[in-house]
Amino acid sequence: MSEEKLIPVFIPALVAILVNLEDKKGSPLSYEEVIDIRDNASVIMMEKSRADALAESRGYDDIDPENCWYDWQICRRDMDRKPDLDPGARITMTNSNDASMQQAFADARQSLSQFRKLIHSNTDEGFFPLIKTKFVLDDGNMFVWLRVVETSDTRFIAELFEVPAELRDYEIGDTFDVEDAAIMDWMINHDGAMHGG
Incomplete structure (x- = not known):
């Protein structure tokens, strides 16, 4: 078998x-x-x-x-269907101990100062900064994108903007205090165009 x-x-x-x-x-x-x-x-x-x-x-x-x-x-x-809707960001369930993943996480954390500069330099309504962090679940790790609502020199306050089925105990708008060390990746959604990630 x-x-x-x-x-x-x-x-x-x-x-x-x-x-x-x-x-x-x-x-x-x-x-x-x-x-x-x-x-x-x-x-x-x-x-x-x-x-x-x-x-x-x-x-x-x-x-x-x-x-x-x-x-x-x-x-x-x-398929060129209209109107175009914001897809948000993908989630990933994977093995975070993989060497290439660990290197990607380290690279993202090293460039957080650049990310912060981009956040502080743009107030456009269609500008959405996002961070990826890890949620530990019973059946594995889930990497989830959160929308940044506030930033300081060492951490971000970010919220869920969509709730995967695996996060049934959470709701859209739930906020999290995420330290730089817990950030796996970052990107910016600017009117549907993705930067970083």
């Missing part, structure tokens, strides 16, 4: 379901609608090699369920 990891696969593809339901609605699906559609869609567990083969036969990769809203908005942009 194969011991290959099983991953969830939407049948039909989640992106196809979202396209169909948005067309029926006649306007963009809301965040809540997208998450509800994902949570109620049909899923089968499939070995990764078979899932990869299915994606190849389809001619496209389906939406990542952990980043459903983000991936859906990027798909909408690729």
Whole structure:
């Protein structure tokens, strides 16, 4: 019996379901609608090699369920659907002990002074500074992007602007005091254009 990891696969593809339901609605699906559609869609567990083969036969990769809203908005942009909606930022669940990841985290922390300068030099309404930090969960580490609302020389006050299903105990707007040492990455969303990261 194969011991290959099983991953969830939407049948039909989640992106196809979202396209169909948005067309029926006649306007963009809301965040809540997208998450509800994902949570109620049909899923089968499939070995990764078979899932990869299915994606190849389809001619496209389906939406990542952990980043459903983000991936859906990027798909909408690729299909030139209007109006364009802010996708927010992707979340990542991974092994933080990986050497290349540790180097990327260190590089991000070394450039925080540059990030702070960018924050203090821009007051545009469409300017959203973001930091990535780690949430420790029972089944692994989740790296989550937070929107910076305040900064000092050694830390940031930042808030959740979207809540992944894995963070069910939190709400949009919850704030966190994040020390520089806990920052894994930073970026700026300026009217939908991403800088840094």
